[in-house]
Structure formats: C-alpha cells, structure tokens
Amino acid sequence: MFQIRNKTVSAFALCAIAVFGLYGCGSDNIVDNGKDKEGQEQELPKVLFTGGLGNEETKSRTGGVEDATKLDFVWTANDYKYFFVDLGSPQNAPVNWKAAKYMTPIEKDAGNDKIIKKASFYYEDIPLTNQNYTYALRYVGGSNNPNQVRIKNIQKQTGDAGFADQLGENGDCFIGYASGWHTISLKKPDGSWFYPYINYYFNPNGGYTYRGQSYQAGHKASYISFMVYNLKGEMKNTYISQVKITADQGINGTRPFSEAGIDLTTRPSNSLNKYIRLEISNGLSIAANRADARKKAAVMVAFPGEYTNVQVEIKILDPVSGTVFGIKRNYAKMKLEEGKNLPLYFSLDIPDFGQNFETYHMWGAKDYYWMPSSPLPTPHNWVITGGVGSIAAPAAPNDVWPKLDTDTRWYEKDYYEVQSGTVDYTSDVPKPNDASYILTQDCYWDNETTYTIDGHLFKGLLWIPKIIKGHATAYDGNDWSGASPSSGHEKTVKTGVHNVSGYFALPALGWWVDGALSNVGKEGRYWLWDCDPDNTNDNAYSVYFNSQKIIIQHDTPKKYGCLSMPKGN
Helix, strand or coil, rough: EEEEEEEEECCCCCCEEEEEEECCCCCCEEEECCCCCCCCCCCCCCCCCCCCCCCCEECCEEEEECCCCEEEECCCCCCCHEEEEEEEHCCCCCCCCCEEEEEEEEEEECCCEEEEEEEEEEEEEEECCCCCCCEEEEEEEECCCCCEEEEEEEEEEEEEHEEEEEHHHCCCEEEEECCCCCCEEEECCCCCEEEEEEEEEEECEEEEEEEEEEEEEEEEEEEEEEEEEEECCCCEEEEEEEEEEECCCCCEEEEEEEEEEEEECCCCCCCHHHHEEEEECCCCCCEEEEHHHHHHHHEEEEECEEEEEEEEEEEECCCCCCCCEEEEEEEEEEEECCEEEEEEEEEECCCCCCHHCCCCEEECCCCCECCEECCCCCCCCCCEECEEEEECCCCCCCCCCCCCCCCCCCCCCCCCCCCCCHHHHCCCCCHHHHHHHHHHHCEEEEEEEEEECEEEEEEEEEEEEEECCCCCCCCCCCEEEEEECCCCEEECECCCCCCCCCCCEECCEEEEEEEEEEECCCCEEEEEEEECCCEEEEEEEEEEECHHHHHHHEEECCCCCEEECCCCC
C-alpha cells in the first residue's frame, strides 16, 4: 500500500508537503525462474496516518532478502534520494519529476533493525485536492535523473547486514503508481472544517495508465543471487569476498529509463560494461547447506538480456590467515529476465574438522580440555601466520584449562593403558604396536588440500596407511607397550602424487599446552592406547608428524591436549 498525506503549511495553504507512507505488498518481490508466488491483494489499511497499519507479510523495495522461491525487497536508508513522483501525471500536465525530500522509517524487522519494512517518503509541492488522482512513480537507484538508470560495474554489499543491503545504490530500478484517495477532516479554531490529509494506496505490481499508455508496475532490472555452501560443514569464519561475472555482451552501464523499462536498443560495448564485480565487506560466511546459503546470498543487479560465454568467479577468503581460493564456472548461455531473479548455487567439497576442535584432551582424561563449564572464551583469538595457526592462552579469569589432578579433564596417572569411561577408550584408539606398522609403508605430506577447523582455512595433512588393530608385537617383533623402542620408531615422509587407496588423511591440528594451541597446519599429535614404559606417571605414546617425518613417540607429556588417534576405517 501507498499513502500520500498533504499537510498544510498554514490554515489556508493550497500546496503542501506530501508524505508517501510506503509499506510494500506481499506480491512485491522478484520470483525465481519466473514462478509466481501467491499474489493475493492485501487488505488496504483504514488508518489514515503516516506509518498506519500494514500487513505483517508485506515486503518492500531495494534491499534483497533471499527466500526459497523469491527475492524479497525491503527499504534502505538512502532510497528517498532515488524515488521520484511525476507531479504532472494526474492531469497530464507537463512532466515534473520530483524526488522525495526525506524518508522516515516506520517499522523495522524485529530480528534485524537494518531492515526497514515500512517507511514514509516526504515530497514537496503536491497540491491539496479531493480528486481521485493517479501518480506515476519511478525508482532509479544510484541516479539523480528519473529518466536514466545506472547499473554499476563495481557493486557493493555488506556481508553482515543480513540481506543484500545496497541493491539500490548498485542500480536497482522499478516503476509503480499510487491511486485511490481518502480524506480526513480537521476542525479549525473558528469552527470550520478543512481536509489536510489525503491518502493514496500503492500497488507495486498492478497495471496502470500513464499519459495515455498502459504499463505494468514492477522491477525493471534483473538480479543474480550467488549462494555458496559446503556440504562437509559450515565455514563460519570464511567468507565470500567477491563475485565477478563476465559476458560477451554489455551487462551494466547507464541507459535511458522510462515506464517501458531500461532502453537496451543499443547496449554499452566498452570492456568495463561487460563485467560486474560485486565486492562484499564484513563477512558473508559459507553455509553448510542450500537452505542456509539462501540466508547468505550475494546479490547482483544486471541488465536484462541473453548473454553468451558467461564466466562466474567467486573469491573465498579467510581474513585471519589471508588464505584465498576461488570458484570458477562457465556458462555457454545465460538469460536474465526483466524483474526476475536467477539463483546460482555453488557446492564446495572442503573437509571440515570443526568437530575435532571440541575434542582435544589430556591422555586418559574423562573429559575434554575445554568444556561448557570451563569454556575457551569466544571469539577464539586465532593468529595465523604463514598458514600456521595458534591461539594464545586466555588471561584470567578465563584461564580455566585443566591444572589439577582432581579435575576430570586431568590425565590418568595410575594405569598403564586407557581405562573405560575415558575419551581415548571411547574413541578406541590403537595401541603403539598397531601404529608401528604405519612405518612399514610410505607416508605422504599434502600441502595442497584445503580443510577447515573452527571455521578457518588451513593446509597441511599427512596421508598414512590404515591401521589394523590386534598386533601383539610391533613391526620389529618387539612389544612396544612393555618397552619403548630405541630405534626404528620414526620415518621420513614423502611428497608428491600417490595412490590414496588404503590410506587416510590425518590433518595437522596441533595440540594444547598450558592453555595455548599451537602449530595448526604445521604439526599433528594424536594419542595412542598405552603410557610410556619409561615414565608411566607423566608420559604416554602418541603419533607425531610434520612435513618431514612421522614418529611413534613414547615420551609425550600426558598434560598435552591432543586428539585421539583414528584408525582410518
């Protein structure tokens, strides 16, 4: 709906400032793939008052909220600059487009106060009348000329806004009209009546007549939504930083604009007009599925039309580590329809070890190194330099890592092997005799595969042979559980292309010492079943590795916060 309120400057003024109280309508959205959603007319409000009652399902104009079947629009703070009314349209008087003077938000989204659901737009010089006039409206985002639209080649979006917040500035455009009037009477001090309020109602998608021609209200640009997700896990600290689309034809530029839409009789042909780059600030993170990806859509405004040799490039950034990787996809043809949204989904296949971040523990402990009752404070203050990550020990009062042997997170001192009810027992870690057979085959360092932990991107993992349990002795014939090996317990690792059949990947996820995590992406250390035969109280077996070697190490301090050694099956 759409309201105009004329407010007299003095008791007998004939001209006034008009208030267009714009609430939007349920059908004011851009549907995906041309599939209309139910567009029943909304009941018009009866309250003749700026910010009057509106339907709770209504949406509005020039910020984009991605839905399962459509792109809904909401108002943004600068929209009044680009929202024009033709003051001459009701009586076919000379064309006189007038931009709004300012706007006032009336209702914001309950969950996101950056989203303006309802707003009033203030205009000057609209005459007071009791005629049932129809006013023509134009929105030309980013342009101060109502007869010209400018779709930018460098577009912007604020990633943490919760919606595509700069579609208007990027060049969105639409036409509409207001019609249907109602007056409210007020009594003057002398007892006579006057009628300072006139209300018009806005239909953003209906048909109307303007200066003898029939038109259909609606959006006149095209929209592309880019949605990225990683099925192997959410990447909460890794962001879409840029989207670029390139085509053979002009996809952006400055063109004449009217009720007929964007005039594309001739398209701009400069090389700058053949690509659009959407730059995204402040974190548009990677979701774990398509449904959540729709809540984190990167949305671009473009000229309608058919395009050939289209290339889409998406940059993914971990801002802490500076790690960047790209997605590239080519389309022989792409059709962008006027007033419609084209959703493009991109599925990643990046291993996520986020669940491991919660399971570091001391050897033989009953509970994890950090627990809900003794948590690592958030945000986790990662420092990532040269691809190697660390987290400093938190200061008091958050220095709650395990420190006493009365803590269930403290290591086991009384038994030679892990006991029932402990983390390592539940994980069914292998014994050192079983792990020793890793050394009979080649292991391969992999510095190419990207993975995530705690939402950050890392590289650095080791491919090792799958472990078979049940060996009474190590590969050298000795029982390493009863006597620590003096030799043959380490091996140089290889690099390069190799057969992964019979192998599994062990990420270099570092370990905790005295509340600090270190060497993620560089070194790994995983607990085994038995303690150190040479120091049963304080040391235990672990598998240690880096890019140079792998060691079955008997004298690892039990107080280290490591992960349980998997078997690969």
